[in-house]
Amino acid sequence: MTNAIEIERLCYRTGRTFEIKDLDLHVPQGAIYGFLGPNGCGKTTTIRLMLGLLRPLAGRITLLGSAVPHDVAAILARVGFVPEQPHLDPMLTVRETLAFHAAFYPTWDRPWAERLRVQFALPDDQLFGRLSKGQKGKLMMLVALAQRPELLVLDEPTDGLDPVVRRDVLSALLEYVSQRQATVFISSHLVHELERFCDWIGVMDDGRLIIEVPMERLKNGIKRLRIGGTPATADNAPFVLLAREPANGTGETWLVREWEPHMATYFDGPGVSLHEVIDLDLEEGFVELLRSFRSPRP
């Protein structure tokens, strides 16, 4: 499988406290990749590095088969980007914004842009600066989609939007992806939103990628285990132990990743038994992953 985005050992530092260190990230072609992480963990910085807005200290970035930042102008013609903050010219009307954008993209789809404008109920003659937050979000998504990109990079595109606008924006995105088989890289801290439609997930914290797996594997593989007794160690466990803590009474609660049902036999020993395997939803899994990353391993 080829990758639309490949990042190898990326390093970047800003100020004294924040750094991205040895970041590896792989987004398969055609995937909808959710990039999860708490605020300030480095998601936006990673995106800016990917698009050549910032220069890395070290590492290699490849987008759609071309190296960033060397071929960045040619790459950007194939990439649609929706940033976190409104970035379009506030003095241009909706119509003028579309005309401005169309001039820079040879693949601009004028009829579809107009259809989306009507679908999003965006007033033609309203200045971008006077649009509501939801309308700005819709227009930014519109300009990213109407250029018919092979790759969409979306930095918290629905953050702060009301549920109706969010649904409109996401359904337009999914319609495009289903038609065009485009790759989507979407950063968010809204876990439930990503859970609905992403097929790959990467979780970042403190400038590092904690995990990068297919969504199904993450959703089905993170479990909380209630164990009777106290196993001495977790050596040779077939799963990844993220955290362990004493439960009420004599047992322990373990948080594990990459769990499969046949692994229950691991606890078939004297004085130890597996009482219960509890499914976690993605949000719980995300929180536990972050907690285990931030605290020392057992």
Place this chain on the structure above:
Amino acid sequence: MFRVMLYSQWKWSRLIVLLGSVAGFALPLISVHGAARADSSPLQAPELLHAVQSWGVLYPVLAATLGLLVAIASWTPDHRGRHVYALVLPVPRWRYVLLRFGAGALLLAAPITAVLVGALLATSSAAIPAGLQGYPVALAVRFALAVLVAFAVFFAVSAGTARTAGIVLALIGGVMLVQVIANVARVDLDLVGKLQLLVLNWPGPLAIFTGRWMLIDV
């Protein structure tokens, strides 16, 4: 591409360009007709030269002001969007800068043309005393050069971040401070004077702003 860039910049700088054009058109007319006598008697050469020279001070001021304001307006949409939009457009950065510069320079053609038309009208409508001549085209060309120099300088400064502008201001402030300290300490140092000579005297980059700006001269 250039057309949409020009339109975008027109929306940001139209008021500046319109007011600049009105001022540029009016300045030559006022400078010549301001010298006219109330009893409509013929203009005397010394009076006319004095009036033209007095009003002539305003040409470099207008040129610098127009260059400054249009340069700032050229970059304002990008500064507002923290340059994100510009940097993700699929054009090399040097080309984007050229587009912005070209659009700003083209918009400045309006006040330059206004100065030329005003100067031509002023010289053709006034009875110029013998021994004097009108130089409307030379004045307009000099005005055009001054506007473009000012625009280029301020365009380059405005292209940077607030930090860059701060560094430039700090450098200027530093020179002034050193001069003040030198004066107080009675040290024989004329830093400002030397810089002035270097920048404002020919072939200094801002020499075009200095000297006499005469629409009518001997």
